[in-house]
Amino acid sequence: MRPVLYVFTFLSVIALGFWAYRENYATQEVLREVRVLQREIAGLREGLSVQKAEWAWLNRPDRLRDLVSLNFERVPLMPMEPGQFGATASVVYPVPEVPAIELPEGVGAVETTSATEEEGL
Amino acid sequence: MRTPLRPLARILDARQKGENPDLIERENLARRHDAMREKSQPRASARLGLLALAFGCAYLTIGVRMGHLAASEPVEPVASAPGAEIVAQRADITDRNGRILATNMTTSALYAHPKEMVDPKGSARKLAVIFPDLNAEDLEKRFTDGRRFLWVRKVLSPEQMQAVHEIGDPGLLFGPREMRLYPNGSLAAHVLGGYSFGAEGVHSAEVIGTAGIEKAMDARLRDPAQAGQPLELSLDLTVQATVEEVLSAGITMLNARGGAAIVMDVRTGEIIALASAPTFDPNNRPVPLVGKDDEASDSPLFNRAVQGVYELGSAFKIFAAAQAMELGLVSPDTMVNANAPMTWGKYRIKEFEGKNYGPMLSVRGVIEKSSNVGTANIALMIGPQRQQAFLKSLGFFEPTPLELIEAPGARPLIPKRWPEIVTITTSYGHGMSASPMHLAAAYASIANGGIYVKPTLLKQNGPASGVRVMSEKVAKDSVAMLRSVVTDGTASLGEVKGYEVAGKTGTADKPKKSGGYYKDKVINTFAATFPASSPRYVVIVTLDEPADTSGPKPLRTAGWTSVPVTAEMIRRIAPLLDVRPIVEPVTGAALTAAAN
Numbered sequence: 230m231r232p233v234l235y236v237f238t239f240l241s242v243i244a245l246g247f248w249a250y251r252e253n254y255a256t257q258e259v260l261r262e263v264r265v266l267q268r269e270i271a272g273l274r275e276g277l278s279v280q281k282a283e284w285a286w287l288n289r290p291d292r293l294r295d296l297v298s299l300n301f302e303r304v305p306l307m308p309m310e311p312g313q314f315g316a317t318a319s320v321v322y323p324v325p326e327v328p329a330i331e332l333p334e335g336v337g338a339v340e341t342t343s344a345t346e347e348e349g350l
Numbered sequence: 351m352r353t354p355l356r357p358l359a360r361i362l363d364a365r366q367k368g369e370n371p372d373l374i375e376r377e378n379l380a381r382r383h384d385a386m387r388e389k390s391q392p393r394a395s396a397r398l399g400l401l402a403l404a405f406g407c408a409y410l411t412i413g414v415r416m417g418h419l420a421a422s423e424p425v426e427p428v429a430s431a432p433g434a435e436i437v438a439q440r441a442d443i444t445d446r447n448g449r450i451l452a453t454n455m456t457t458s459a460l461y462a463h464p465k466e467m468v469d470p471k472g473s474a475r476k477l478a479v480i481f482p483d484l485n486a487e488d489l490e491k492r493f494t495d496g497r498r499f500l501w502v503r504k505v506l507s508p509e510q511m512q513a514v515h516e517i518g519d520p521g522l523l524f525g526p527r528e529m530r531l532y533p534n535g536s537l538a539a540h541v542l543g544g545y546s547f548g549a550e551g552v553h554s555a556e557v558i559g560t561a562g563i564e565k566a567m568d569a570r571l572r573d574p575a576q577a578g579q580p581l582e583l584s585l586d587l588t589v590q591a592t593v594e595e596v597l598s599a600g601i602t603m604l605n606a607r608g609g610a611a612i613v614m615d616v617r618t619g620e621i622i623a624l625a626s627a628p629t630f631d632p633n634n635r636p637v638p639l640v641g642k643d644d645e646a647s648d649s650p651l652f653n654r655a656v657q658g659v660y661e662l663g664s665a666f667k668i669f670a671a672a673q674a675m676e677l678g679l680v681s682p683d684t685m686v687n688a689n690a691p692m693t694w695g696k697y698r699i700k701e702f703e704g705k706n707y708g709p710m711l712s713v714r715g716v717i718e719k720s721s722n723v724g725t726a727n728i729a730l731m732i733g734p735q736r737q738q739a740f741l742k743s744l745g746f747f748e749p750t751p752l753e754l755i756e757a758p759g760a761r762p763l764i765p766k767r768w769p770e771i772v773t774i775t776t777s778y779g780h781g782m783s784a785s786p787m788h789l790a791a792a793y794a795s796i797a798n799g800g801i802y803v804k805p806t807l808l809k810q811n812g813p814a815s816g817v818r819v820m821s822e823k824v825a826k827d828s829v830a831m832l833r834s835v836v837t838d839g840t841a842s843l844g845e846v847k848g849y850e851v852a853g854k855t856g857t858a859d860k861p862k863k864s865g866g867y868y869k870d871k872v873i874n875t876f877a878a879t880f881p882a883s884s885p886r887y888v889v890i891v892t893l894d895e896p897a898d899t900s901g902p903k904p905l906r907t908a909g910w911t912s913v914p915v916t917a918e919m920i921r922r923i924a925p926l927l928d929v930r931p932i933v934e935p936v937t938g939a940a941l942t943a944a945a946n
Contacts (some may be wrong), residue, residue: 275456285450285533290591308592308922311848311931 355379397711429491430857439528440557442580443542443564446620446809447589450580452542452564452632454557455531458511458524461552461628464493467521475521477502480513489593504547504555505529509921525552525718530564532632538590540626540653541583541754541807544635560635561651563807565755582809584620588614591624592922597891600915601627605897610649610654610786612890613923616794616879618810619803622887622927626654649895654892656752657760659783660890663856663908665877666779667725671713672796672828673740674728676820682827686712688724697771699726702907717831718839720855724777729777734768743802744792746784753807779856786875790890791875796832797885800825812869833882844878844913846921848931852885853878853916855908860895870904871895876912880920886929891916 297306355378359369441728443452467473470493479488491502506514514522530545543562543758549553558572559565567581599613615625618827630636630650639649646652674680675740682741692699699722701707707721716724729737741747749758763783765772787805800820820828832852836844840855856875859867875892879885896911897904905911924931 278453279455281450282453282455282531282533285453286531288449289534291535293835294591294595309925311846311921311925312933314848314925316930323769 353378355382379563389822404836434620439554439577440530441577443571443572443622444580444582446582446622447585447586448580448582450533451538451583451585451587451888452530452532452591454528455526457508457529458506459504459550459555460511460514461523461525462493462500462502462522463498463523464496465498467493467519469519470494473517473522476517477514480510490784499847501550504550506748509608511934523552525554527555528557530557534587534591534705535629535633536629537587537594538624539587539629539632540655541585541624542632543755544632559755561756562632562653562754564648565754566757583807584615584618584809585624585807586926589923589926590623590625592926593919594625594627594629596915596919596922597625598627600891600911600918601619601893601896602912604898604915606896606911607894608654609891609893609896610658611788611892612655612888612917613919614785614790614794614805614888614890616797616803616885616888617813619791619806619814619816620810621790621796621805621807623923624655624807626652626656626658653754653756654894655752655890656754657756657785657788658892659760659763660873660875661780661783661858661861661891662786662789662875663779663858663873664725665720665789665854665856665875666777667717667720667742668796668828668832668854669744669792670725670729670732670737670777671831672820672824673732673737674713675824675827676740677732677736679731680713680728680797682714682831683712685712685740686716686724686729688716688721690723691727692723694726694771694774697774699723699774714756714831714834717854718834720835720840724772725777729773730770730867733775734773735768737773738768739776740819741776741782743817744788744795745802745804746782746788746792750785750791750805752786752787752805757787760787762788777923779858786890786892790875791877793879793890794888795819796825797879797888798825806943829879829882829885832879836878840907840909841876841878841913844876844917846880846917846924849880849920849924849929850882850932851878851880851917851920852882853889853913855913857906857908870906872906874906874908874912876908876916878916878920880924881929881932883932887924887927889916889920889923891919 297304355375356371357378360374363373364371372852405527417616438628440454442450442454462816464470471490474490474493475486476491478484484502489502500845501675502522503510506524511524514524527547532539532542539562541562543564544556544560545564546560548558551555551707559568563583567770570576572582591689593611593613597609600606601609609627611625612621613620628650628739636650638651639646647654647658652658655704671680677684680686687708688706688711688738690699690706691704702720707715710721711719711724713728714722716728732740738747746762749761751757762785765781772781791803791805794805795816798816799822800818802816802819803814804816806814829852832854833850835841835854836851841851841853844851844853854877856873856877858873858875859869860871861871873894874894874896875890878889878891880887882891891912893912893915897906898910899905
């Protein structure tokens, strides 16, 4: 019994050692990958900030103003003015024309009857 | 085969001979021990050898490891993945809607190792072609005078970098640089200030603010913990651009030397726009004027809105009227003595162009017509002590608490002594000087229902809390008086349809350096608030030496210069600020039902 236990212990030590060895290298590999990804993210972030800066630069007010005056014939844009505001209450809504309601035959008669009945009561 | 210790045959034999049989036993025992010793000795020495080997190995391992540790670069053990790398070393600056005002760009710096250069002369010549501001001969001299290291350019554009690459000299090297970029050019230049490099190395350089909010908030912008969050200003990019456009058009039209404009939210104290003209490009900040005769205010770097300390003229009159009402001395309709000219000791107080609005004028009339004599009499009712205390409570005695590095230096000029003549002159804005920003804060306090608001350039989350400087009723009456200045008084050109502009003009003669005042040089100010029924914004426009020359005689009063500029500004910015104009209702006939 004892030799079996010895052999088993020995084998399990070897197996664990092998596992730890592999785990160590796998971890190092993952860390390397993370570093590469972080660098890539940093690069992309930098690219993003350049894009943002370029967007801000292309949309700077004096350039937009020049573009508006250049393209005034095609797109006549004017500065916003107080006259362009309005209150919703001041908008007159057209009253929709509703066709006259025609009551089906007999309905009117019934109503008249009930009306007379009520009067009678 | 084990030998017995007392073999019977020998014992019996020895007994017969009368010898001691024990001797035989001892002899055998000794023989047996010898045999055992001989047998175990090699085993023991083998074990000892093994042990020595094990110890030797252990010592060797430790020794090699120690040697390795001593000889190699120390590396921290990595147990987990590294965190995100710092994005930028300096936080961005954005306006209140998140539009970028200042950001960072990665670029390169050019330096040289002249010892490693192949062709210093040719390289110097080619560099001078790429950078026209460099001198080829100077550069060549510096490349060949024996130095080992030399900065050539602090920042390069990608095109320039490519051109330098194409020279192909191994002694020309690039270092990464993070530079500050202001994508909107000169927009809000006086707020942003500028940047420069601090400590410089080959691999990186410190970016530090040199002026404006970049310097005032330098610690916040450089804080690595907040590098990812932009610094949000209270400015609105669109409003700022409009204000600058209108201001510069006004300055050109009125031949002014310069001007300043401030738009301030009266509830929060946020500065929505702050402009000063002439302006500059913070990407390429000009050098300050250093000549003996140069006035600081001539430099485009000078922030007239914050640093410019001027006698602000009649715009001050409303403070005397408000205080007198607060003290219960007068009401808007109380008649005061406005008989001009007024004599006080050796001084004569006159009205504009020697007019006389008297003999008696209501307080409202004094403000409407901008009567110096009327204001002087109101100020005399108040008295010097109370006047000083009131102006102090409106912030006129201290530099403004604005987040600009220039702000603390702009201390108002207060007369050392405060006799009654100073009380009189101060009441109509002469004798003491303050910046347009002081005026904005004081007007905002009136427009805010009498609670002092602290001007700020940082975005706020809600109305600011402050000290009450006058009652709500007095504040309301004061705004109503300011409104009548526009409807019936000196600022009639300030009317903007739908926005109920209320404000007060101020025309102050410029003081001479040698003492006294210029006859034809003025500082014109219009301090306005709108809409008068429920004020939301204060607009201050100050123009330096303007003149309306469209008529036969140049007009230099604020009513003809600052007021129309302010009116145009309000007309343009109010819709951008979401202020609903008070529109007249459209009559029913204007809109008809569509045919179908």
